Amino acid sequence: MGIINFQGKRSGTTPKEHTPILVSDYMSTKIISFKASQTIEEVIETLIQNKISGGPVVNEQNELIGIISEGDCIKQISESRYYNLPIDKNNTVEKAMNTEVETIDANMNIFDAANKFLDSRRRRFPILENGKLIGLISQKDVLKAAVKLKGNTWK
Template sequence: MLHTVRVKDFMVTDFVTLRPEDDMYHAVQVLVHKEVPAAVVLDKRDKLVGVLSETDCVRVVLDASYNERPPGKVEEYMTTEMDTVDVDATLLDTAALFKEKTYRLYPVVDHGRLVGIVTRRRCLKATENFFERFNNEQPG
């Protein structure tokens, strides 16, 4: 069953975005107030150019504190070497990616175009019916 569930069936299409030129103070506030583990970074043509994670934001706090200077722009801290997930990848393929790396979010692409994101939590949520089936089969 899990090998038939596709990322497009459980990805998030209403996701948080930032721009490379955004101030890091603004970016941190966005992640905190939206309660998301990361945001995708898009250029002026809405092309995916990076991901800014909570871990990146912690680096900002440490860097600003140690160097006693204000934080810079998103482009200075975002991760640009990122993996993406194809919209037709299976739930099992996606779960394997989350197991291999510490990422909490993957951008989802369809023919190279950003169409959504998938988080570890969404991936786990997609397994609810799977586990309910096994739980209901237990005797007694």
């Protein structure tokens, strides 16, 4: 025999409205970005100093032109070692950056963004508004959003 609830319908209670958790709520707006003319050594120093794994590359108008990562820097180190040479001082971000960059909309639900991270295998996505870089969202930001959720639903 199951448990029967004799309380009946509760009056005066309204169901909670679920507000979507957006990328804009968790994106970083204090962005460490790079210029195409910077050297790979400068990028490596910045990555280490700020404990980040990469960052967007922007032009003078703050328009996104690429993204550079630890992997791009390691590739430059590996190539210089292969030729038994130090890292070339003329080796710039422009030569090493990835120019095919996927972006995310600031108004996207954070869990849709999580799926995009899984599908693309990226660690970060730039966020643009009117062609200008306004933010960056990382996998860690999605984790922070998940931890802050209260309740039993992921909506």
